Amino acid sequence: AVETIPELQRDANKAYHFSPKQTLDIMQKLYETHKVLTYPRTDSRHLSDDIVPTLPERLKAVAFAEFAAAVKFIGKEGRAIAKSCVNNQKVSDHHAIIPTEERPNLLKMTAEEKKIYFMVVKRFLATFYPPYQYKTVSIRCSWQQELFRADGKTETAKGWRLVYDLDKEEEEEEYQNLPLIKKGESYVCKNTLLKADQTKPPSRYTEASLLAAMENPSKLIADKKMKEYIGGGLGTPATRADIIEKMGKEWRRCRL
Numbered sequence: 250a251v252e253t254i255p256e257l258q259r260d261a262n263k264a265y266h267f268s269p270k271q272t273l274d275i276m277q278k279l280y281e282t283h284k285v286l287t288y289p290r291t292d293s294r295h296l297s298d299d300i301v302p303t304l305p306e307r308l309k310a311v312a313f314a315e316f317a318a319a320v321k322f323i324g325k326e327g328r329a330i331a332k333s334c335v336n337n338q339k340v341s342d343h344h345a346i347i348p349t350e351e352r353p354n355l356l357k358m359t360a361e362e363k364k365i366y367f368m369v370v371k372r373f374l375a376t377f378y379p380p381y382q383y384k385t386v387s388i389r390c391s392w393q394q395e396l397f398r399a400d401g402k403t404e405t406a407k408g409w410r411l412v413y414d415l416d417k418e419e420e421e422e423e424y425q426n427l428p429l430i431k432k433g434e435s436y437v438c439k440n441t442l443l444k445a446d447q448t449k450p451p452s453r454y455t456e457a458s459l460l461a462a463m464e465n466p467s468k469l470i471a472d473k474k475m476k477e478y479i480g481g482g483l484g485t486p487a488t489r490a491d492i493i494e495k496m497g498k499e500w501r502r503c504r505l
Contacts, residue, residue: 251334251345252372253292254486255464257365262457265364269456269490275365276346283362285310285353286369290487291343292464295336304330306350308377311370313353319374319412328377347373374412381408386427392438401427456493463489 254273261267267275276289312320322328334345348370355363383402390397404426407414454462462469463483467476484492 251294251296251347251376252369253294253345254289255292255460255489257346257368258490259457259460260368261365262455262460264368265361267361267365268494269460270494271361272365273487273490275362279362279366283353283358283366284351285349285366287347287349288343289346291341291346292486293340293343293345294334295339296330296334296344296347297337297340298335300344300347301330301335303350307348307373310350310352311348311374313355316370316374319378323374323377328379330376334376371412375409378409378412379406381410382406386429388427388430390436399425399427401425403427403429459493460489463492 254276257276258267258269258272261272262269273289276286279286280289308320308323346369348366353366358366382405384405386401386403388399388401402425452458466479466483470476470479483489
């Protein structure tokens, strides 16, 4: 899907520790001052049909630095944006956040503005690439009557992940990459490591996980009546950042 403000706020918090309000403020500057992003206060994940003819010009605008190779690939292969990204019925007041046709002047951008802009550009370019494909792998092996297990994946097609491989700022993989091995093969055990551990308590909320909970709180609520009352979430994409900011101020005030 194309970029939305909740996703961008979560990703920026995980990658750069930006607060949701900070990310929203940066996006507003990229929209109003630099004019390189479309309207940011939207939670739509789709584009409408009338935007599709403008996509070639938007691709030209982001064909700079490390993104030039991605734009060249898209043009050479005649890649169109993924069909799942275009749906008139799922666009409300504003479509998803994408680059404009304006060529960015990076010299006038702050480091923070570049980070957010590049995140949107990468997501935008990725929608033109083929799917990322992999096989889930589960390995079972025995050694001296002990059974060991390793779960992970083996990539079969990089697809849209090639866009994210343009830099090394991608977050850690959720699954470990495992080699392809055949049943019955034997390997030499060179070393072992025994690690004692304990069950960990649930992680504390971060601003990123708070945003996700506010966007879809019903999955955390058991009471059916409360689920119906909460409905589509707490706040809107444009107000959740301010809510979290106020909650933080109240928490700090109470601690004092």
